[in-house]
Structures are given as structure tokens and as C-alpha cells.
Amino acid sequence: MEENLGKLNIALDGPAGAGKSSVARAIAKKLKILYLDTGAMYRAVGYDILRKGIDPLNKDKVENEMKDILVKVLFVDGEQRILLKEEDVTTKIRTPEISKAASDVSAHSAVRLAMVELQRRTAKEYDMILDGRDIGTFVLPDSKNKFYLTASSNQRAHRRFLEYNQRGIKKSKQEIKEEIEKRDFNDMNRSLAPLKQADDAVLIDSTELTLKEVVEEILSHINFEEN
Numbered sequence: 001m002e003e004n005l006g007k008l009n010i011a012l013d014g015p016a017g018a019g020k021s022s023v024a025r026a027i028a029k030k031l032k033i034l035y036l037d038t039g040a041m042y043r044a045v046g047y048d049i050l051r052k053g054i055d056p057l058n059k060d061k062v063e064n065e066m067k068d069i070l071v072k073v074l075f076v077d078g079e080q081r082i083l084l085k086e087e088d089v090t091t092k093i094r095t096p097e098i099s100k101a102a103s104d105v106s107a108h109s110a111v112r113l114a115m116v117e118l119q120r121r122t123a124k125e126y127d128m129i130l131d132g133r134d135i136g137t138f139v140l141p142d143s144k145n146k147f148y149l150t151a152s153s154n155q156r157a158h159r160r161f162l163e164y165n166q167r168g169i170k171k172s173k174q175e176i177k178e179e180i181e182k183r184d185f186n187d188m189n190r191s192l193a194p195l196k197q198a199d200d201a202v203l204i205d206s207t208e209l210t211l212k213e214v215v216e217e218i219l220s221h222i223n224f225e226e227n
Helices: 020-031 038-051 059-068 096-106 109-125 135-139 153-166 173-189 211-219
Strands: 009-013 034-037 071-076 079-084 128-132 145-150 202-205
Touching (some): 009 020, 009 135, 020 034, 020 211, 034 038, 034 079, 034 109, 038 059, 038 071, 038 096, 038 109, 038 128, 059 109, 071 109, 096 109, 096 173, 109 128, 109 135, 128 135, 135 145, 153 173, 202 211
Parallel strands (some): 009 128, 009 145, 034 128, 145 202
Antiparallel strands (some): 071 079
8 A cells, every 4th residue: 555645634434324424524624625435436336236237246247347337536616526437426326225235346355446446546635534434444544543433223223214304215214224234244244344443543432422522522633744
């Protein structure tokens, strides 16, 4: 891995529904840096795999397709856009079906290594906060700013339930909780770069905390020296 990444690279890891994206956006705004949603990259791959009629769990077929899948990241007025070749799929990848496909394809080494390479290249160019499941342990292990954000599965399911309701997606809290716990298991037990807290990451349990409180806690730990 190349050293001397961006002057300020913040790694934010944690399970689904912990509030990583909301926290990362708020911190990026506070610090006037960019926010890289790494999960959107895997969602783009999952989206492309599904529309080609391929089972996301079929390792051989998915990895064979990777040579034709080109994910690009652009920042327009500070906001991330995800492209598949030249097609902007940013608004097409936010469904439960795509979320599951993203989790499935992310377990395949060819997919993960390709996305990690893109994430590292992007982090080298900009000061930014990256959220995901393996940022502090695998993508940017040399970052001086690592955080692991978690919450109870009940609380995470409740937050996701409210999010889905706002977007018109009808699912029960119990169904969402089961999906979250299944994804937790898959993410924590994959062979390459599983979800876990980095040894030097600050642990934050957001179950009883507001967004503002989580943001303030993270900001209090930020090291502004160069990596």
C-alpha cells in the first residue's frame, strides 16, 4: 500500500444502520472536506450484476464480469456521484434489493480488491472521510483517525425503518432487523477484510446518542497532523 495519503483521511467503520453515512456527511460539512461513501461502490457493482441477470452469490460469474464493470466516483459541488462507465446510477442503487446484492458481491475478492484500489486512489487525492466496513483495517490501515460506530440491532432496525418509510419502502421492523443481523454475520465472517473494529479505532456506541453527540465525540478525537 502507498503511504502519505491525504493530509486528513478519516476512517469510519461499523455495521449496517449504525448511522455512518449521516455522521460522515455531518463531519465532512463541519471540516469542509469530502465524504466518500464506499458502500455506494459495492452497490453499483451489485446493481450491474443484478440487471445482467447474474446471481450475486455466484463467485465465478461475478468475478468474470468485473473486467467489464467500470465504477467511477465524481464529486459535483462536494456531493458524490457514482457512475457505471458513463451512466450515473447514484439514485438507482438505494433499494433493499441492491443493498443485499452489494453485501453479496463484496464478499468476492476480485470485487473487494478492485473497489479498495479505487478507494485508496481517491483518498490519496483528497482530504476526506470514508465510511464502510474495512476502512480502518484494510483500506487505510495507516490512518491516524479511525472510528468504529455501532448501535444495538433494535436501534439500527428502527433507524432503517424510518429511512425506508421516508422513501416509500414498506418493510416491518422485524424484517429489517433480521436483514441487518444477517448482513452483520456475513460481513463479519467473510474471508477477505471482514467487518471488525481496528485495534487503534475509537469505539462509539450510538444507541443512546444523537447525531450531534456522535459528531462532537468524533471531532474531539480528530488528529489534524498529516498521515
